[in-house]
Amino acid sequence: MVSLYGDLTVRENVELCADYYGMPRDLKKERIVELMELVDIKYAENKMVKHLSGGQKQKVSVVASLVHQPDILFLDEPTIGLDPSTKRVLWDLIYDLNEKGHTIVLCSHDMYEVELLCDKVGIINQGKTSRI
Secondary structure, eight states: OOOOOTTSBHHHHHHHHHHHTTOOHHHHHHHHHHHHHHTTOGGGTTSBGGGSOHHHHHHHHHHHHHTTOOSEEEEESTTTTOOHHHHHHHHHHHHHHHHTTOEEEEEOSOHHHHHHHOSSOEEEETTEEEEO
């Protein structure tokens, strides 16, 4: 997930991430609105990130991570702090991205989530890896 700047608004953080990848202005605006509505954070787009709850910050991080439609996406505990309905939206989004050919590396302690979303599973236990 993306680290956020507390002294920027939600929208400014997401726009900054989109600008890193040189997204065209029209596509950037459209994609930001689409993702903010999808994870239900549009209402807070003008709030400073430092004033958001942990779950709200997680939603912003999801939007910032996905705004440029990456081919490879690394997600570390992406659903921590999310309400059940937003968690389900994110699961559906991850599943859809994978179906479209995007590679997603998901780190999670939630085995239900792993089973639901992952094609291949690797486990690290006391510094040793194994593959299931």
